[in-house]
Amino acid sequence: MAKDILQKPGAFFDQFDRKGGAQKTTHYCPGCGHGNAHKLIAEAIDDMGLQDRAVFVSPVGCSVFAYYYFDMGNIQAAHGRAPAVGTGVKRTRPNSIVISYQGDGDLASIGSAEILHAANRGEQMAVFFINNAIYGMTGGQMAATSLIGQKTTTSPYGRTVENEGYPMQMAEIMATLRAPVFVQRCHLADSKGIMDTRKAVRKAIKNQAEGKGFSFVEILSPCPTGWKMSTHDACEYIKTNMLPIFPAKVFKDESETREPFFREIPTLTDEQVIKALELGMLGEPQPRDEKFLKNFTTMKYKFAGFGGQGVLTAGVILAATAMQENLQVSWIPSYGPEMRGGTANCSVVLSKDPIGSPLVVKPDVLAVMNDPSLDTFENDLKPGGLLIVNSSIIARKTKRTDIDTLYIPLTDIASKMGLTAAANMVLLGAYLEYTKLLPLEHLKLIAPRGLKRKELADKNVEAVEAGAKWVRENITAKKTKAPAPVA
Amino acid sequence: MELIKANEAVVKAAILAGCTQYYGYPITPASEVAMASAKYLPKVGGTFLQAESEVAAINMVYGASGAGARVMTASSGPGISLKQEGVSYMAASELPCVIVDVMRAGPGLGNIWPEQGDWNQVVHGGGHGNYKVIVLTPNCAQEMCDLTILAFELAEKYRTPVYLLTDAYIGQMMEPVNFPKERVKPARKDWALYADADSHKNLVSSIFMSTGGLEEHNIHLQEKYAEIEKNEVRYQEVMVEDADLVMIGYGFISRMLLSVTEILREEGYKVGLLRPITAFPFCSKRLEELAGQGKTFLDVELSNGQMLRDVRLAVGKDATVHFYNRMGGIVPSVEELTNVARGYLK
Numbered sequence: 144m145a146k147d148i149l150q151k152p153g154a155f156f157d158q159f160d161r162k163g164g165a166q167k168t169t170h171y172c173p174g175c176g177h178g179n180a181h182k183l184i185a186e187a188i189d190d191m192g193l194q195d196r197a198v199f200v201s202p203v204g205c206s207v208f209a210y211y212y213f214d215m216g217n218i219q220a221a222h223g224r225a226p227a228v229g230t231g232v233k234r235t236r237p238n239s240i241v242i243s244y245q246g247d248g249d250l251a252s253i254g255s256a257e258i259l260h261a262a263n264r265g266e267q268m269a270v271f272f273i274n275n276a277i278y279g280m281t282g283g284q285m286a287a288t289s290l291i292g293q294k295t296t297t298s299p300y301g302r303t304v305e306n307e308g309y310p311m312q313m314a315e316i317m318a319t320l321r322a323p324v325f326v327q328r329c330h331l332a333d334s335k336g337i338m339d340t341r342k343a344v345r346k347a348i349k350n351q352a353e354g355k356g357f358s359f360v361e362i363l364s365p366c367p368t369g370w371k372m373s374t375h376d377a378c379e380y381i382k383t384n385m386l387p388i389f390p391a392k393v394f395k396d397e398s399e400t401r402e403p404f405f406r407e408i409p410t411l412t413d414e415q416v417i418k419a420l421e422l423g424m425l426g427e428p429q430p431r432d433e434k435f436l437k438n439f440t441t442m443k444y445k446f447a448g449f450g451g452q453g454v455l456t457a458g459v460i461l462a463a464t465a466m467q468e469n470l471q472v473s474w475i476p477s478y479g480p481e482m483r484g485g486t487a488n489c490s491v492v493l494s495k496d497p498i499g500s501p502l503v504v505k506p507d508v509l510a511v512m513n514d515p516s517l518d519t520f521e522n523d524l525k526p527g528g529l530l531i532v533n534s535s536i537i538a539r540k541t542k543r544t545d546i547d548t549l550y551i552p553l554t555d556i557a558s559k560m561g562l563t564a565a566a567n568m569v570l571l572g573a574y575l576e577y578t579k580l581l582p583l584e585h586l587k588l589i590a591p592r593g594l595k596r597k598e599l600a601d602k603n604v605e606a607v608e609a610g611a612k613w614v615r616e617n618i619t620a621k622k623t624k625a626p627a628p629v630a
Numbered sequence: 631m632e633l634i635k636a637n638e639a640v641v642k643a644a645i646l647a648g649c650t651q652y653y654g655y656p657i658t659p660a661s662e663v664a665m666a667s668a669k670y671l672p673k674v675g676g677t678f679l680q681a682e683s684e685v686a687a688i689n690m691v692y693g694a695s696g697a698g699a700r701v702m703t704a705s706s707g708p709g710i711s712l713k714q715e716g717v718s719y720m721a722a723s724e725l726p727c728v729i730v731d732v733m734r735a736g737p738g739l740g741n742i743w744p745e746q747g748d749w750n751q752v753v754h755g756g757g758h759g760n761y762k763v764i765v766l767t768p769n770c771a772q773e774m775c776d777l778t779i780l781a782f783e784l785a786e787k788y789r790t791p792v793y794l795l796t797d798a799y800i801g802q803m804m805e806p807v808n809f810p811k812e813r814v815k816p817a818r819k820d821w822a823l824y825a826d827a828d829s830h831k832n833l834v835s836s837i838f839m840s841t842g843g844l845e846e847h848n849i850h851l852q853e854k855y856a857e858i859e860k861n862e863v864r865y866q867e868v869m870v871e872d873a874d875l876v877m878i879g880y881g882f883i884s885r886m887l888l889s890v891t892e893i894l895r896e897e898g899y900k901v902g903l904l905r906p907i908t909a910f911p912f913c914s915k916r917l918e919e920l921a922g923q924g925k926t927f928l929d930v931e932l933s934n935g936q937m938l939r940d941v942r943l944a945v946g947k948d949a950t951v952h953f954y955n956r957m958g959g960i961v962p963s964v965e966e967l968t969n970v971a972r973g974y975l976k
């Protein structure tokens with residue numbers, strides 16, 4: 144075996160304390176390919192001076208104990224998940240050199256999704272895929288890469304195409320993806336194979352250090368124990384049986400031409416973070432007086448209409464306006480089975496006390512923008528409550544006689560202004576002018592918030608004013624007591 | 631003060647808590663957490679990555695946490711089921727992270743409406759092995775912020791995954807939220823992998839092969855959980871002192887029970903509300919105390935009684951515990967719950 148030509152690299156521990164005792168031998172079987180693959184990787188890391196930056200992701204399989212040997216950052220992944228774990232490491236520490244090392248059960252079966260997607264994202268990592276066509280650790284079971292006819296403990300009569308399909312050719316699959324920069328298959332069956340592997344390993348690691356992207360090196364590796372062969376026969380088996388199915392070659396190499404990419408992590412000041420999070424858009428509350436808050440009785444609202452009429456926004460704007468008075472507020476859209484009658488609706492509660500259920504079943508104020516909304520919620524309104532009907536769209540009158548009703552051509556007023564979508568702001572303007580519950584000025588302050596286009600923001604304020612004007616011109620006396628008058 | 635959707639409050643709070651990484655797979659009703667993360671994390675130099683599955687996502691979280699990041703993921707029932715392997719690994723490797731579970735109705739694909747059927751798989755550990763995780767149950771947007779920040783602190787303090795267990799309704803709500811004005815700058819962890827000389831000897835792993843090594847690790851974990859139970863129990867009480875009937879509910883249900891309490895108190899009934907804020911550690915001692923005072927309990931849940939078992943265990947077999955539940959995405963009305971509670975007060 145050619146392993147004698149290799150020196151113990153510095154990125155290897157001198158003795159394997161993590162293995163227990165002061166051992167100098169690995170846990171691998173004699174003739175196993177893992178040891179050689181380890182040494183090639185450690186040597187490359189060493190030679191390139193990357194030891195401090197290297198993070199080795201060990202898989203589940205015979206190489207689960209790779210951290211016994213590699214003197215570098217180590218993280219042990221769940222079976223098949225090494226590329227996902229490596230992704231998390233690399234994204235967090237772009238400066239790291241991530242080595243993802245996996246067997247065929249790990250990579251080609253249980254972790255097939257993780258490897259495919261890490262490759263497809265072009266994660267900046269080096270993946271070493273030890274293909275020994277068998278599950279070594281768990282007792283020689285069949286792998287996705289086992290050969291047709293190969294006898295294993297779970298294919299005792301030999302793998303058949305009919306039962307298990309064909310050996311999975313991972314390097315070929317990887318090479319079909321656009322993102323990987325370098326894909327090669329090599330083997331450890333003889334000195335030439337080992338030297339080729341050595342070069343491939345170095346290229347993969349160098350690519351990462353140079354920000355070239357995702358490299359994939361498949362290494363055909365002997366498992367004399369699993370194959371029940373001598374070391375010599377195992378190496379011969381690779382050459383005569385595996386190589387015809389798994390040709391050793393470079394499938395893709397764009398190492399020279401690929402533009403380097405290094406992920407930068409900027410540092411932001413607290414102010415920059417607060418700004419990025421769009422905090423502070425409502426400004427500070429401007430409460431009128433304590434008496435107002437003390438005398439406030441809880442108000443419950445339902446705004447309903449069809450999508451696009453802005454009923455959800457109407458609720459949000461009312462809630463935000465009430466926050467200016469330091470009121471407790473809650474807003475919740477119709478959701479789940481409670482969505483009825485093809486309408487969108489939301490519940491708003493304003494209170495001076497902590498709000499229990501934010502769901503409004505029996506509102507004090509019901510605003511309906513279309514017919515189905517009136518039909519659905521008309522009977523839910525509390526006796527003595529206020530119903531606001533968008534008379535531009537709803538032709539009929541309410542059957543209720545125990546409530547106060549305003550019929551306002553909300554959509555027409557908004558259209559006349561040139562912004563039909565602002566009917567919801569007309570609604571709020573009219574409501575506050577009618578009830579004086581909250582200052583119109585606050586509403587005018589809040590209504591345009593969050594709107595980036597100035598003309599849109601102005602139109603919203605105009606709509607609020609138009610609603611208020613309509614009430615001033617058309618409603619002379621209130622038919623019933625308005626809810627929660629200002630003290 | 632902001633008026634903000636609770637699901638979005640989580641993300642902004644997480645960023646202010648120093649979270650820089652989000653890995654997740656979309657699922658209703660947790661997608662809003664992902665979408666807000668996708669919007670804001672890149673703006674503050676963080677990473678948002680939509681993973682190929684919840685399995686991959688939690689393992690990316692594992693990697694990021696191992697590399698020392700404050701990291702978060704969010705999902706709902708079916709996705710949480712898939713994450714369990716990774717959560718077990720993280721608990722075992724003592725890696726901090728925050729997982730938001732915006733519960734939907736199950737089992738199976740179920741539907742996307744609110745339920746509380748994940749209590750068992752989250753509070754009692756749905757993954758393999760002898761582990762527990764801290765579970766916080768916010769019931770308003772402000773708590774979605776505050777408990778997110780707390781979650782990151784506790785996760786690091788105890789080196790454990792921490793769940794925010796919430797539901798579709800809480801997540802959808804908009805309420806005022808007061809955010810902190812500064813971003814937390816987490817200290818360097820001596821166990822994490824920073825890809826530098828000072829950390830290159832570190833090992834993140836959950837495998838213990840030496841004789842007795844795993845037992846020792848298990849004992850260490852149990853001691854940690856005992857410490858958490860000693861220090862971190864949180865709950866809220868509303869008019870419990872003189873109450874004959876103590877209603878118990880968490881998350882959205884606790885909001886409805888608050889309304890029920892108000893209505894029944896106005897009618898002159900002595901009723902109160904006990905709301906667990908931490909599901910693990912659970913307020914068992916307090917419940918035991920209240921049972922000792924001869925109080926009767928009404929446990930209300932959107933599940934088949936998953937929390938009820940913990941309540942019964944805490945109050946003992948002599949206490950009377952009534953139970954009312956809805957399942958499959960049906961949320962009871964305040965009126966319905968008021969009638970149920972009133973029935974036990976006559």
Ligand SMILES: Cc1ncc(C[n+]2csc(CCOP(=O)(O)OP(=O)(O)O)c2C)c(N)n1
Nearest residue numbers: 203204205222246247248249277278279280
């Ligand atoms: C979820 C899960 N399923 C199954 C196992 C058991 N298991 C451990 S290693 C392994 C296969 C190892 O084979 P391979 O990846 O080819 O590595 P090798 O041992 O051959 O190096 C299996 C099935 C596990 N640890 N976790």
Ligand code: SF4
Nearest residue numbers: 171172175205279366
């Ligand atoms: S079982 Fe096979 S892969 Fe595992 S150590 Fe032995 S020879 Fe190597």
